[in-house]
Amino acid sequence: GENVEQHPSTLSVQEGDSAVIKCTYSDSASNYFPWYKQELGKRPQLIIDIRSNVGEKKDQRIAVTLNKTAKHFSLHITETQPEDSAVYFCAFTSGTYKYIFGTGTRLKVLA
Amino acid sequence: DVKVTQSSRYLVKRTGEKVFLECVQDMDHENMFWYRQDPGLGLRLIYFSYDVKMKEKGDIPEGYSVSREKKERFSLILESASTNQTSMYLCASSLFPSVDEKLFFGSGTQLSVL
Numbered sequence: 001g002e003n004v005e006q007h008p009s010t011l012s013v014q015e016g017d018s019a020v021i022k023c024t025y026s027d028s029a030s031n032y033f034p035w036y037k038q039e040l041g042k043r044p045q046l047i048i049d050i051r052s053n054v055g056e057k058k059d060q061r062i063a064v065t066l067n068k069t070a071k072h073f074s075l076h077i078t079e080t081q082p083e084d085s086a087v088y089f090c091a092f093t094s095g096t097y098k099y100i101f102g103t104g105t106r107l108k109v110l111a
Numbered sequence: 112d113v114k115v116t117q118s119s120r121y122l123v124k125r126t127g128e129k130v131f132l133e134c135v136q137d138m139d140h141e142n143m144f145w146y147r148q149d150p151g152l153g154l155r156l157i158y159f160s161y162d163v164k165m166k167e168k169g170d171i172p173e174g175y176s177v178s179r180e181k182k183e184r185f186s187l188i189l190e191s192a193s194t195n196q197t198s199m200y201l202c203a204s205s206l207f208p209s210v211d212e213k214l215f216f217g218s219g220t221q222l223s224v225l
Contacts, residue, residue, distance in 0.1 A: 009151070034213070043115075043201070043216040044154070089153060097142060097161055098169070099214065101154040 002027050002094040006102030014110050019077045021105045023090035026071070030092040033066060033073045034099075038087045047088075048075070080109045114138070117202050117217040124224050130189040132220050134202030141207060143185035144214070145169075145177065148199040157200075160185055192224045 004025040013019050025033075031052035036044040050057045050064045050073065057064050063076040073092075077084055090102040118133035136143065142161050146154040146169075156169030158177040166177050174196060178186045185204075189196055200220045205212040 043218050046213050097159055103153040
């Protein structure tokens, strides 16, 4: 069935360093790839998304890259700050209405 | 700003009880979803609805049912709660019946079944 593998499951970085989270998806027909951030005790919120006709998208310190041939997409966070500490979920859309989420990456930014 | 409200933040029920989780959105969204979130398993889709009285099974519908009598309200029903349904339940909504739309999540209901 449809699935997405997300790695790593936990990631610790020093403040100011970069963090990269990678996802590999199964459905080659998928064309929408969002990333959600969930802070402790809070709801998941969309932080960035990318569509299949674009290879890279940036929003300040956050960027997402997509390699459709390899079915990979990655989240890049530069100059990490303590407030970046959270669980990050990748997702892709499969068919109509259906979002398939990764298992999450717990990012800890060490001051 | 879109508001998705879940009626309870924490809920404790006994095995065998019928449980209702309520979700209301205030932005006239077409689509509504119920997910459960478990450590190491991410968010798994239970049911979704793309219109009033319409529903579709997600990946893990067993033991659950849903009701959407009004556009703004989507209820998740545990017919006979079991301990393996102890979990965080998240409701979400999106605007158009299209897969390329942002999901807005509620704050979640942490359900414990004893």
